[in-house]
Structures are given as C-alpha cells and as structure tokens.
Amino acid sequence: MDITKLSDLDITALDIAAPNWLLAVSAVIAVLNCFLGYRLLKLWVTMVGFVIGAVIGYFATVGYVNNIGIAILTGMLGGMLIGFLAFRVYLLGVFLISFVLVFSMFLRIPSDSETLMLIVLGGGLIAAFVAGIAAAKFVRPAVIIITGISGGLGAASDYFMLMKDKEPVHVLGAGVILAVSGILVQFLTTRKEKKM
DSSP: OOOOEEEEEEHHHHHHOOHHHHHHHHHHHHHHHHTTTTTTTHHHHHHHHHHHHHHHHHHHHHHTOHHHHHHHHHHHHHHHHHHHHHHHHHHHHHHHHHHHHHHHHTTTSOOOSSHHHHHHHHHHHHHHHHHHHHHHSHHHHHHHHHHHHHHHHHHHHHHHHHTTOOHHHHHHHHHHHHHHHHHHHHHHSSSOOOOO
C-alpha cells in the first residue's frame, strides 16, 4: 500500500475490512472490558505492555538485521520485558492501559480530510495523556469510567460492523447504554481502594 500523505491512511477503513471473526472477538473483549475492566486490570495491563514492548522490540530490530526471525524474537523479548514491567510497576501499567484505551477511541472517529485527521489524532493524544495521568492518580474511579466507556463504545461499534449497520446514531446509542451499564456494574461490584 502506497501512502503518500497522511490522509491516504484511513484508519476506519481498517475496521471495515476486518474479518467477522476478528470483529466478534473484539466485541467480546470490549464487553469484558466494559463490565469487568477494573477487575481485569492486571491482565489488561500485562497484555498492553506486552504488545507495546513487542512492537517496539520488533521495529527497533527489523531495520538493523536482515533476519525476520531475530526481529520477531527481539519483539517477543521486548514484549515480555515491558509486559512484566507494566505488571510490576502498577501505576505505569494503569497509565499505559488508560492511554491506549482512550487513544483507541479516537482512532475510531472517521476523518474525511487530512486536517480533521490531524485534529482527531492530536486531540486523542492529549486526551489519552490526561486520562493516563488521571487514572494513575485516581485508579479505581478513572479505570472504571475509562474501561466502561471504551468497552461500551467498542462493543457497539464492533457489533454494528458485524451487522453491516453503519448508522452512527445506532452505534452511539448502544455504546452509551452499554457504557453507563458497565460503569454502574463496576462501581457496584468492586470495593473501594484501601488508603495506604
């Protein structure tokens, strides 16, 4: 694929081209995240840390060695290292998962022009950074709200893509209902953090 300018990269087109099984798996993960995000926080943190480390390790190596096996091995080692660090350094992991979840919501916003795409991506980075800091400061409420919203909107988006319904009102309506439900369930079923 030849991308000569930023507007040639349509992130929403990647979602549309996703196979049905991937959308179904993504929707299930999003529902779990919506209703059990805080309870599954350590799992999500480790998985996101692994993926970030694997991508960094792979791309840092693939340009320097002419062996895909070594690049994949380096990616796996980087993934294990960052995944382990994210798990062990709890607040770093909370920041990472919150950053990724908020930024991924912005990636789903369709952009018709290069300028709009830059605004969406810039706004997404700022919002993700602020959300990550807030989550590290106020772990339980911030994580519950972030996982509820991202899980609810993600599940609705994936479900309606599976059903070939591209009506934004349907996606947004179902996403808001799921998000509010998920946030309420998480607040009602988890205990407050103990003060140290």
